[in-house]
Amino acid sequence: MTDLAPLRADDPSHVGAYELLGRVGEGGQGSVFLGASPSGERVAVKLLRQSPGTDRPTGPVPDPLLREIEILRRVAPFCTAQVVETGMLGAQPYIVSEYVQGPTLQQVVDTEGPLRDARLRRLAVGTMTALSAIHRAGVVHRDFKPSNVLLGRDGPRVIDFGIARALDAAATGSGVVGTPPYMAPEQFESAPVGPSADLFAWGSTMVFAATGKPPFGRDSLPAVVNRILHRDPDLGDLDGDLRDLVEECLSKDPGRRPTAKDALLLLLGARERRPDGDLLTAGTAVASGAPEAAVVPGAPPARRGRRGTLLAGVAVAVALLSGGVVYTMIRGSVPDDAEVSASPSPAVIREVTAVPAAPAREIRLPELKTRLHESPGDPIHITSYMHLRKDVSDSFAREAKDEKFQSIGPYQEPLVSPDGAWTAVLPWIKASTPGPRDSIRLIKRATGQEFLVHTVSKPTANYNPYWSSDGRRVLLTTYDRALGTRQVLGFVVVDVATARATVVSVDTKGIGDFPFMWAPGESTVAVRFPSGSGAGLRLFDLRGKTVRTIPSVGEPSSSENTFSPAGKQFVTLCPDRIATACLWDTATGRRRATIPVPVASTLIGWYNDAHVILLDRTRDPRRVVAVNTEGKVVRVLAEIPADELGGGGGRFVPRYTRTGH
Missing domain, CATH: 1.10.510.10 (Transferase(Phosphotransferase) domain 1)
Known part of the structure; x- marks a missing residue:
């Protein structure tokens, strides 16, 4: 033409x-x-x-x-x-x-x-x-x-x-x-x-x-x-x-x-x-004519915490560059119709604080030595994962009927919805995405029917997908790939019912490369931003207007939502102490608790409202663990050989879906 x-x-x-x-x-x-x-x-x-x-x-x-x-x-x-x-x-x-x-x-x-x-x-x-x-x-x-x-x-x-x-x-x-x-x-x-x-x-x-x-x-x-x-x-x-x-x-x-x-x-x-x-x-x-290599052109880089602890990025591109593990735990039934206010109240749902007593079963995955420990009572389960290798990177999603993991192709980031009805698939080698716009695939798991939703115009690109708790929307972060700093430009909300994307630009000065995440109530989104004492959180409504700022709370995880499942608190690496995680009250911004954690560990997110998840790097195999507010390990979720976190065995990148137990 x-x-x-x-x-x-x-x-x-x-x-x-x-x-x-x-x-x-x-x-x-x-x-x-x-x-x-x-x-x-x-x-x-x-x-x-x-x-x-x-x-x-x-x-x-x-x-x-x-x-x-x-x-x-x-x-x-x-x-x-x-x-x-x-x-x-x-x-x-x-x-x-x-x-x-x-x-x-x-x-x-x-x-x-x-x-x-x-x-x-x-x-x-x-x-x-x-x-x-x-x-x-x-x-x-x-x-x-x-x-x-x-x-x-x-x-x-x-x-x-x-x-x-x-x-x-x-x-x-x-x-x-x-x-x-x-x-x-x-x-x-x-x-x-x-x-x-x-x-x-x-x-x-x-x-x-x-x-x-x-x-x-x-x-x-x-x-x-x-x-x-x-x-x-x-x-x-x-x-x-x-x-x-x-x-x-x-x-x-x-x-x-x-x-x-x-x-x-x-x-x-x-x-x-x-x-x-x-x-x-x-x-x-x-x-x-693109080279067939496991590289991510223009992907947002990994970010290191102020003490040198590697914080794994949620996008697969970040995981490639960081060598870290990526976890996404998608929150359960939180109402999404709360009014936007300058000081939003967290949604109220049934809080789960106990760890399941039922014995965990060991799950082994094809071509991997990683062992998963899964209990029927767990509030989160692995529903998809990526195996990133030098020659080729495969992606897998769990089947709805037999729960077996099936390949969905290379260089894709899959994410299963909380209700199990959909798999969102985001390409992370953008050269393989045809056309002038980035896109995301929505796959209906019961029938295999696919819908392609275009998002932003290139060279901007989307990474870091999060499902809403009701499985009706997907949140993506928009990056400017033309800038060396990989500056965040805003976010995209993809509506499943209409298969349409709403692109929102925000004033992201100083945010850098941290992704947006759903805030409690899911009528707002939150992102990390610099503040006088290290880092804070800034909340925007779905039109891109700033509605609240919570300063000086320390580094949140960049690999998972920092807010608890019930939304009443959030977790960060403490701004004033080494080897500690801080729990903060969402409504007031006040510190609730300080949790001792191993120095060589990565903050992942929440297991339930009383336990957080860490990647403990002090031993081999590395352990993904749930710890209580005293720092005691109460549950081992996975054991991952060190070389499968960036060595000769490639990188195992699991994705969790929150089931609402």
Whole structure:
């Protein structure tokens, strides 16, 4: 999408909430416009041809075409232009998608000649990644061709997927849907058209990219169709494993063509099958030219306390840089409708102060020597974790049915909601996030259905996710990755019911890189800020306005919410004593207790309202323990070998969900 023509006299000025700025192009399916959202973000708006025989606006029962195009929003944005909205303009359907700046593959080959070497390889991987994502959502492209591949700055993007199927579903008659030089034999024979037809079109498109012409020619339609049905393809000088794969994709028999997932495995050189999310992330990274290394470009750095104690960051990026362990314990049923005030009262819930008497069971995790000690009465349980290694970093989430940990792909930070209904997945290698905005995935655990929510525009990025106690919202911290200090800019609240994000900017002068956390009542958020005697807390409402400041309380944990489950107190490293943790009254800001802790320890957060959690580094294996207000260990939650906290065994990064026991 490069050239922009002015709007015509009969063009609408707006489609839905989007202002049309100019014409990008026009084809058999409809017209494409450059649009602007109410917030000023550029989008592509495709106004489709009116459905045959349809002259009415949409009603309670949607048009068949509208039903089809609504399905397109399921496709995850791996090397595709993400569909953000669909609707009707009178009787004319429209699709709003991410705007990708760049020429089409057709334009590049026609003007610059065929692609070679690494550029061709990236194209093959990127487009196959896109087809894998499209097929995974239950969609068939049906019109894959060079003009439907955009070559953006961050790699190839596939567009217009599923529109041919939608138009065919809405049509009153039957006919050939597609572009003949790139169509599969079954599309000319009234046979069922499935994902394998896209593999045939992909093979033809790769031949065009490598040679400048499609494998069955582009002269008269009868001649092209005859060659597709009866002749072998002309692959030109295409060679190596790419030639072998293309030849397999161009088989006349749909059953002999590989699936998109198997083809992507071959292109990536994988020796074993991997989960879909793993493959799609890896494919996107290769297509964009990003190095496949376990590094976090622009991630917020770890922070050290004033006594040198390492405070592990909540974001996986922080854990990578700090070598620390990350724990997130998500609080249970706290009302989220409390009024905002200058001195908010903490929410009142049933406080739990006892430690379960039931014996703990030992849990071992795949490829790890770490031992977890879990009791049915624990108020927190590990529901996801990451295993960060030099070669690859895997992420796992606990299944809702059998409670087994299943991989959800590399370079992701998973977080299960308190009610167990959702898993939020935040990418922490932002180069693998396609498009101009950062995003978070919401996965419905019962069905596997996924929703992608865009958040902030790059180069700003989100880290440090926290679920609200009712599982309805996710809080993220926004960082400016362009600044060397990784300055916090504000926060984002993601609403699960609407799959929308609210971006809030705040005056964060002096905050540095500490994350936001939910404050008691969850109508405010809190963040650490410098004060005269070390550090304090500052509370903001959900519009970004400062509502309260609690000065000189010492360093809170940067890896977990500093407020207790009931919200009546919070914990910090004491500002005036070494090897102590301080408990503070939330309402008054006064000190309640001082807890002795080992010098070589990390403050994690709360076990329940009477016990805090520490990572004791005085022995090997390291111990994650719950201690009472006298500093006595009352519960060992995990034993982690020292080398699995940053040595040769990688880093074990567990995530806890609070169950409300």
